[in-house]
Each structure stands twice: as C-alpha cells, then as structure tokens.
Amino acid sequence: MKAVLLLEDGTVFHGRGFGAESYRCGEVVFNTSMTGYQEILTDPSYNEQIITMTYPLIGNYGTNSEDYESIRSYASGFIVKEACDYPSSWRNEASLDDWLKTQGIVGLEGIDTRKLVRHIRNKGAMRGIISHGETDAESLRNKLSEYPGLVGRNIVNSISAGEPFHWDEGTHDIYKTGCKLPEIEYKVAAYDYGIKRNILRLLRSHGFSVTVVPAEMPAEDVLKMNPDGVFLSNGPGDPAAVNCGIENVRKLLGKVPMFGICLGQQILALALGAKSYKLKFGHRGANHPVKNLKTGKIEITSQNHGFCIDLDSIGDKVEATHINLNDNTLAGIKCRDYPAFAVQYHPEASPGPHDSRYLFEDFKKMIRQFKQ
Numbered sequence: 001m002k003a004v005l006l007l008e009d010g011t012v013f014h015g016r017g018f019g020a021e022s023y024r025c026g027e028v029v030f031n032t033s034m035t036g037y038q039e040i041l042t043d044p045s046y047n048e049q050i051i052t053m054t055y056p057l058i059g060n061y062g063t064n065s066e067d068y069e070s071i072r073s074y075a076s077g078f079i080v081k082e083a084c085d086y087p088s089s090w091r092n093e094a095s096l097d098d099w100l101k102t103q104g105i106v107g108l109e110g111i112d113t114r115k116l117v118r119h120i121r122n123k124g125a126m127r128g129i130i131s132h133g134e135t136d137a138e139s140l141r142n143k144l145s146e147y148p149g150l151v152g153r154n155i156v157n158s159i160s161a162g163e164p165f166h167w168d169e170g171t172h173d174i175y176k177t178g179c180k181l182p183e184i185e186y187k188v189a190a191y192d193y194g195i196k197r198n199i200l201r202l203l204r205s206h207g208f209s210v211t212v213v214p215a216e217m218p219a220e221d222v223l224k225m226n227p228d229g230v231f232l233s234n235g236p237g238d239p240a241a242v243n244c245g246i247e248n249v250r251k252l253l254g255k256v257p258m259f260g261i262c263l264g265q266q267i268l269a270l271a272l273g274a275k276s277y278k279l280k281f282g283h284r285g286a287n288h289p290v291k292n293l294k295t296g297k298i299e300i301t302s303q304n305h306g307f308c309i310d311l312d313s314i315g316d317k318v319e320a321t322h323i324n325l326n327d328n329t330l331a332g333i334k335c336r337d338y339p340a341f342a343v344q345y346h347p348e349a350s351p352g353p354h355d356s357r358y359l360f361e362d363f364k365k366m367i368r369q370f371k372q
C-alpha cells in the first residue's frame, strides 16, 4: 500500500508502506549506522522522531526478543530505502515488517533516502508526518500543522518509570555461555529520563547494584536511598525543558558522585549554569569520532542527539573533557568542584563501537575516591 512523508516545508516523498497502517507526526532525523536498527528503534531518545536510515538495506537479519533497549519503540516512524523481506540470521524471530506492525510503527520504503537526508542536512531538522494508508496531502498538512515539535517541551516524564525498580541483568550472553556477573561493589540510583537497557546491563556488569528511579523523584528521596552514585540517563526531547531534572541534579551536586550520558550530560551542564541549543540536524550514527582531551586518544562513538551544550557557555565550573571531531561540538564534561562527569555520546553503544566503555570504570574510580 502507498505511504508518504510530508515535511513542514511542503516537500513530499511518495513510497511504499510497511509496518503499521497509521500516521504519526514527529521530527524527521537520520541515522548513519549500518546495523543495529532494532536497538535504534527501541532507544527511547527517539520518542517523537521519524528515523531515516542512510544505509540502503535494512532488516536483513530480522528482529528478536533480546535486542530491545526499552520495553517498546517510541519512534514516530521508520524510513528506509529497502526493507528486507527475507531476513537471515539464527537470532531472527520476526521480519522488520512484522515487528513494526506489532510495535504499531509506520514504515516507509522505496523513497530516495539520500535526497531526504541531503534535504535535512541543508535545510536543518524538520517536523514531518508519515502516513501509511491515507496519502491526501491536504489532510496530512492539517494534521502536521497541529504538531508542536520538540523545542521547549518535556517529553521525558511520559516515558519514565512510574515507580523505582531494581535491575539485575548483565550484558547480553547471546551464546549462552553462562558467564557469571561480578560481585556488587557499589549501589547506584539511575534517573530514568528514557534509559537504554544496555546502560543498565553495563552498570550491572561493572559491579553496580542498580535501582532505576522516576525522572521526577526528588533529590532528597534519592539521597535517602543512600546510593554510592547517581546515574543520569539519556532521554528524548529538549533538555532545557526538563526543569525538575535540572533542579534535582543541582541539589545532588557534591553530595554524591554522578555520571551522565547524553541527556544526562545536558542536564548536568544545565544544572551547572551552561546553556543548550538545538543542532542544525543532530548527530545519529555509530561512527562519530570523539577526541578525549586528557589522553589525546580518538574514540569512535555511537551518537544520538539533536541538542547540544554550548561550549562557550560552560564557564569555570565545568571542564571540557571530550570534543566531537566532526564539528568541534562539546562531547564530554567534568565538574571542577564536585565529583560529576558526563558524555554527550553513547559509551553503552547498542548499537555501535565499544571504545568508550572505560567510562563505566571511571565512574567506579570516582566513587572510590569520593569515599576515601
């Protein structure tokens, strides 16, 4: 059946629909990863985004019941050049098409994804509506005109955990070798702004006992849990709109060591007085080079963000520790006065390279030093 993508500037892409028959509005973004589509689709930071994959063939190894980064997909749509109908993998349980149907996510294939990506790259991030079934431009335009976009809106609370819960699973053991998890060394409370499971898995595999807490849990209640550290998660939308999170982190500074990833970095920096801004078209992919300014080493990183912290706004309280080599934007920070650090990229990968996993060890070292 026919499907269509309509952008806010009036540009239309006609193609074939797959996945759910429905329509949704969202910000149209692109991801340059060649693999890892199931992890990308279930990364909650894509809430309200229509994801376009630049790699031309997606779905060739199917989907399975393990590669979830959250309970379900929060994306608003999925666009590919060609969706593979005949997946081949010993881990495959459902084709991408069938899986998207069960997730209620609209897919669009057969459009010139290179043209769409160049359009977004040149003109900047845009709102759009993806529709599988109804293709009447006038009606879709009306629906899109009511969509407010991401700027200035908190879209974290609606997807965060309602209640605290304990996480006790380590990183995937896909070959079922039965490898044991390490002994628990420290307890962490992890703020769930839309947390990816591989962050939780890696925390556990590094010897942390993890309690996930709702995005709005007051700092005082977190401190009552007596954690050795607090983790600030990734998450969707505009960081400047996550007021409660910024306020809580400000209260926690100096009281407990903190480590943040992506939205977590943005919230930490905002709590320290820095400013955030929207990037022209965001960083999404599994091959972004980042320079560690302390060691001089280059890490190839996984990224997914549309907002960034303004390097010129960080002031004396914050030290830049990592820089994105594609556009010299801020990729990592450390607080000078308190034990707290964060990165704008994804050391947990899923999907992506594992170059930056040392950051989980760094968190442990920071906690150890704080205790001495």
Ligand SMILES: NC(=O)CC[C@H](N)C(=O)O
Pocket: 045, 233, 234, 235, 236, 237, 238, 239, 261, 262, 263, 264, 304, 305, 306, 307, 308
């Ligand atoms: N992955 C994330 O945590 C994304 C952070 C934020 N929503 C952004 O787009 O910049």
